[in-house]
Every structure is written in structure tokens, then in C-alpha cells.
Amino acid sequence: MTDGCPGTRQPWLVTAVWVALAGVAQAAPPRPAKVTCATCHRAEAQSQPGTAMGIGMELPANQEALQAHPKLTVEENGYHYNLERKNGAGTYTVSDASGALSLPIKYALGVHNLTFVLEYQGSFYESMVTYYQKIEGLGITMGDERIRPHNLTEAMGRKVSDQEIMACFNCHGTGGVSQGKLTLDSLRPGLTCDHCHTGADAHMQALAGGKPAPVPRKLGEMAAEEMSNFCGQCHRTWESVVGLRLFGEKNVRFQPYRLANSQCFLGDDKRIRCTACHNPHVDLVREDASYDRACLACHSATQKTCPVADKNCVSCHMPKVLAAETPALFTDHQIRVVHAGDPYPQ
């Protein structure tokens, strides 16, 4: 997103003139009928809702994986899991010889892999099993591999704290958290502009009201360290991963942490920041070659070059890794020279 409307070099000046004129003239200045982010930032506003971050989660009416697979089952830790979709609603059931526990699936968090947030006896639970796109089926939820449930409730899912559930909804949706409290009645799936561009809503409303509009901070000013911390608010910062001692292959999904451990990570350099490779307004690009330009921004012909290849850098230097004992495959963002048989650098 860029600040300023197309065709106006100083939109605040235009607005200020409007306001000044309004005080001396009967006729109000012309204004757009409804100002949205798309009014000025059309391309970003059109593409972003279709990205993984723009989708974020699926509510009952729109749970595509469950629509495509109306009955999913798996056996884990001696318990039987059964996810069924009927009449536009999903049900999550866990059972063993002692009985069964069935709960409605209200929130399916994620895009390609879906973990379910369940409500039971006034508390929230993270489902013990997750839908994984790679296997088109269910498996143990990432991070829960070591849990050995003792009863149906524990087998159903992991009880999460208020703070954790707020973090879930805050990163997968909009409007679900307000002033440190859950506000799920106003929850909308996915992240909207204001989530990253703090102040975008006020900026837009001010413009709509013909008032001087404070411009949200330009995130493009950030270099690598600051941006890693910014994106790490949801994708986990280096500090949070080390502080929580999330070591081993399970941390491959925490990209800011992995990137910061790279030898080529320079915190004051924009060429290694998240957006040097990823445009958050469009969906993830999966062709390895498309990232070569980012590598070559530093490793140009005049710098040290790779003795093996001159393209598809990430295919070797950012290997794909399974996250611990799950079928979820992630690109390891710890950029390095990988030798066959090397252990995973934690």
C-alpha cells in the first residue's frame, strides 16, 4: 500500500483546501460517495483478500476442506476422530470405548491446513487433530505431538489460555479482539488493511469526511530486523521462539526466527527483509526461480557466486522441511549452504 491518492501529490493539501473552502462557501467540496482503501490503493485492495493472510480462517458456511471431504476420520493415541459436514455445518467428534464427545466446528483456522477452535464448557480448545492438505486428511496438530491424552476431553483438544486464544483470533481474523477481550460477534475472517497499516481506517474515514488524513506509517521504511519483528507478531519473532525454547524441526514454521539465524541476515539491510521476497498483497509465489532476483540483489556477479547453479537458489539453500512429526511441509528460511546429512540447525 502506498500513501497518497493516484494523481494527487499531496492529498492532505487538497483535503485542507476543501476544509478551508467549506468555511467560506455554501457548497461543500465534492467527495467520493464511499471511501475505502480500494479508492486509492486499488491493486492491493483487490488482491489481498484472496491471499492466505486475507483468508486467515474459515467460518462454518465456508469451510471448503470439509465441503470437499464431508467425512474425515483418523485414529490417534487410541482415540477415534471423526469430522463430518452435514447441512452446512461441521461436527468434530472424538470417541473411545468409554463414549464420545461431539462439538460443532465454528472456527477453522488456516488456509491450506486447518486447525479447529472448539468451545467446551466455557473454554476454548485447539483441536488435537488438524486437516492437512498434503495428505488430504487428518493428523495430530503441530505442536501437540507429545501430548498423551488421558480422557475424551484431553483427546478432543488442548485447552488454551485467554491470551493464546486472543492471539489466534487476532492473527487469523479481524475484529475478534478488542481492548484485550474477545469480541467474536464482530469477528471477520482474515486480515484487513488496518491490521498491518495501523491507522488506515482513521486515514480513510478522515478522507471520507473531508478532513486532513493522517497517513499510516510506511512499512516500506523498515529494514530486516524491524520487519522481522513486525511480521513476527504473528509468524513468531526470534525472541519469542528462543524465549519459549521452541527448538527442533517444529520451529521451521517460524520464518522470522529462521531467517534471523541465517549468516546473510543483516538487520539494517532491506534486501533481506520479509518483503524483499514476499509481497503480502498477493498470494505466495511458489516458483523457486521467482526468488532468484532477491538472492542476486546481494550475490551479484561481482560478489561470491554459487559454484553449483545460477538459478533456483532457494531449491538448495532453503530446503523444504517437514514440521516435526506432521505432514506439513515448510520452506526453511535459515538460508545456508546445505550438505547432505547435515542435522537440522535448531
Added chain:
Amino acid sequence: MLLRALILAAVLWTIAAPGLRAATFDELAAQAAAARRANHIPEAIELYRQGVQLRASWMEGWWFLGTLSYATYQYSGCESAFDAFVKLDDKRALAWSLLGLCEFETGKYDPALDHLRQGLALGKDLPPEVEAGVRFHYGLLLSRAGFFDQGKRELERYARGGAHEPMLIEGLGLNALHQPLLPKEAPAERVDAVMQAGTAARFWILGENDKAEAGFQELLRDYPAVAGGHYLYGTYLSYARPEDAMAEFRRELELNPANADAGAMLALLLVYANDLPGALPYARKAAAERPAYALTEYVYGKVLLAMGDLRPAIARLETAERLDPAALEYHMALAGAYSWAGRHEDARRERRLSMDMATGAKRPELNAQSARGGAPPPETIDKTIKQ
């Protein structure tokens, strides 16, 4: 008493051990050794005392004079013996540790803190029961000196080992309420509140959070204005319920405006909530009220860092790290600050150290420079328990 008995058992073992029986060849030394082996302790002490008067460089004499004095509760004599011993050999962890323990008993708390630290720094070979006792006393002294976070870490280690004697509970309570006192210094009218705080803090350490939370609430019901009470509960709530934690810190500041810890923690939570304008005044005030204090320096540094004010942020974070090198958070924050500022080698060094600390490969100890001047100003210490 149990703790002392354990230390004593280890000390008595060293008395009987042949390791330090360096050759002394005069008759007095032989008599002293014979008396010691025969368990004629008063006689042995007197003979060793005479021996070291004759020959001040007699290390074995000082050693046994010190250990026998400790075993018989003669702390003053023990202290002077080990003081002389460490001047002859400053590489023995047990000597520094016993010197510190004796000074603890004779009320020389500042040197006791230094000497226990020295013992622990050298003390890879300390018998486990002695190390536990040394760490416990070290934790009490750190708390008394106002190094509550550092003291808490030592007391936690001891509590996790299963200890639950009243002196530990009281020490935990004083530490949790940030009262810079030793258990024996706590005024009688405060003891009940301190014990309640210590009991709840111990449950928290052991991960029994339901009991801990009930304990904190009971403490605040019984002593709603106890200094440090709302700070303690706020700290407990910080991770899971930060909004509630902030309310507790604000309540603490209403009751005790000079509580810099509460101000610093409130500022930290506001940073995490991306409320930098809200955080800045609290962080600045806390750092001004308690300068050269690790927590306030760290939080002010974090706020400045979040604002992109790198140079002063790094200076604050470096101070925090120097004051409390065993705090992982300070190293991690400093790594990020260095990285942001383009100090790449410094950032990598701090990141490596942080990883080593997080995985347990390294455990930096409090250094001599940091173990001084940490006590909070007197106005932050409550004078009475308000009902």
C-alpha cells in the same frame, strides 16, 4: 535447620577427608590432627588456633579451624579462619562458600553476598547439598540487596528441589513482594502476609497455578494494601491475562507510586500492546526512580527500541545485561537492537549466547559489579501492613 544439617554433613566430610592434610610437621599440628580425628572438637580448635598463630601461612590449619568452627556454630571464628584461608588460596569454592555462609550468620551481608557469588563462580566441584545451601542463602541476600529477579531464580531452584521449610517460604514471600529484607529482619506484623505471598509464589514455581492464583487472591483479600501485593499478582497474570495484569500494576502504583518495578512492568505490557506513547512515561519514570537497576533499564531500553531510538536503547539494554547477565531476555533484546543498528557481529554474538542460555549450555552468573547498589529507595518499602 535441615538445610544447615545438610551443609554440616558435607563440611564434616571435608574435615575427615585427607585431601587438605598438607604436611605440617611440628608437634602442635600433629596434636591438632589427632584431636580432630578423635572428634575432640574444642581441643582441636584450640590447637589449630595456636598453630596458625605460630605459622600464619599454614593453610591446613586455617582450613580445619574454619570447618570445625562452622560445625560448632562459632561463626565469627569460622569467618576469620576462612578469610585468612582465601588470602592464601583463592581458588577453593568451598572456602569462599563457607566464608560467605559465616558472614551471613554474623550479619556481614554485603561481603557475604560477594563471597557466596565467588564460591558459586568457582563451584563446579561443590557438593550438591552445599551448593543448594549456598544458592539458597545467595538468593536471600540478592533479594535483600534489591536484586529480586536474580534472587528469585536462586530461590526457585531451591524450591523446585522440593524444599518447603518456613524460612524458604518467608524468603520467597519477601522476594515476591519485593521487600529487601531477610526473613529474620521481617517485622512481626508483616510475617503473615509474607508467608501467604511465599506460599502462593511456591505454588507458582511448581506450576500449580490454580493454587497459586487462589493464594494471590487470598493475600489481596486479607491484605489489600500490602506493598508489592498487586505487583506480584500482576506479574503472575502478565502472560495469560495482560489486561488484568496491567490493572494490577496500576493498582500497585496507586498504593505505592514509587514502586518502579510496577511502573516498569506496566510499561513493558504496553509495549507488547503496541501502545508506545502510553509506555514511554512509565518506563522513563521507573528508570529515573531506580537507576542502575536491570529491570527498569531493560524496559526503558525496550520502549526506546520499539520507538526506533537505537543508540539510547542499546545503552540501556547493555546496562541491563551488565547488571543481570543471567537474564535471557536482556541478551535477546540486545541481540535484536544490535541487529537493527547494523552491529552484525555483536548481534550474532548475543544471539549465540542467548541460544546457549536457552538450551542450558551456558549460565552466566551475576558478576561482582552488578551485585552492588541494587536496593530500592526506602520509600518503596512499606512500613506497616495495612489491613
